[in-house]
Amino acid sequence: MLTAPQVDLIQTSVNAAVSARQTLVSDFYDSLFAKAPSVRSMFSTDTAAQSEKLAAVLRLAVQKLDDLEALVDPLHSLGAKHAEYGAVPAHYTAVAETLVECLSDAVGPDWTAAHSQAWNDALTFIARTMLDGADMAATRQ
Ligand code: HEM
Structure with a gap:
């Protein structure tokens, strides 16, 4: 469901953001906790982890998005684990919005609407597949 140009936009934007912004990861958590304060307590205080x-x-985004089928099983498992952490659909929305904002800030003027669209499509697929995995695990119990 992601086109080859979209995968390319995602990959090049991660590389650009990471090299432009040393603080990308800490910026992401700062803005996620500002947007959704209730999730802070879900995370360990170990910021390195x-x-x-x-x-x-981000590595997943760079390496694996050209073969989404191969991601389905690992994302189901990851989603089941996230349900145990307490992640609910609204959290996925907050995470996706925050990530796209941080990446676009880091990339700067080269960021386009097509980048936003590609990232939103990828994150929608990831979140939906993780939430499916959470539902499947809940049904098995
Ligand atoms: C874009 C979707 C997401 C992806 C790809 C993702 C990915 C990951 C990965 C790879 C881990 C490490 C898993 C492990 O330890 O085996 C993790 C941990 C975690 N994730 Fe996510 N995650 C996503 C969304 C979320 C959301 C929406 C929440 C809820 C706010 C969340 C909360 C957590 C927490 C609390 C941990 C454990 C952190 C800790 O041990 O301190 N994640 N996530």
Whole structure:
């Protein structure tokens, strides 16, 4: 469902954002906690570990988005784990909005509406698949 140009926009924007903004990861958590204060207590206070998790998500975006089918099983498992952390659909919206804002801030004037669209499509797929995994795990219990 992502086109090849969209995958390319996502990949180049991550690389541009990471090289432009050393503080990308901490900016993301600062703005996520400002937007959705209730999620703060879900995260450990170990910011290095949190950073590693966001970095893992960005790596996923860079490496794997050209084969979404291969992501379905791992995202189902990740979603089931997130239900245990307490993540609900509104949290996914807050995470997606925050990530797109931070990336566009970091990329600056080169960011276009097509970047926003590509990221929104990717994050919608990721969130929907994770939430499906959470539902499937709940039904099994
Ligand atoms: C874009 C969708 C998301 C992706 C791809 C993602 C990815 C990840 C990954 C890879 C981990 C590490 C998992 C592990 O330890 O095995 C993680 C942990 C975590 N995620 Fe997410 N996540 C997403 C959305 C969310 C949302 C919406 C919330 C709720 C606010 C959330 C809260 C957490 C928490 C609380 C942890 C554990 C943190 C800790 O141990 O301190 N995530 N996430």
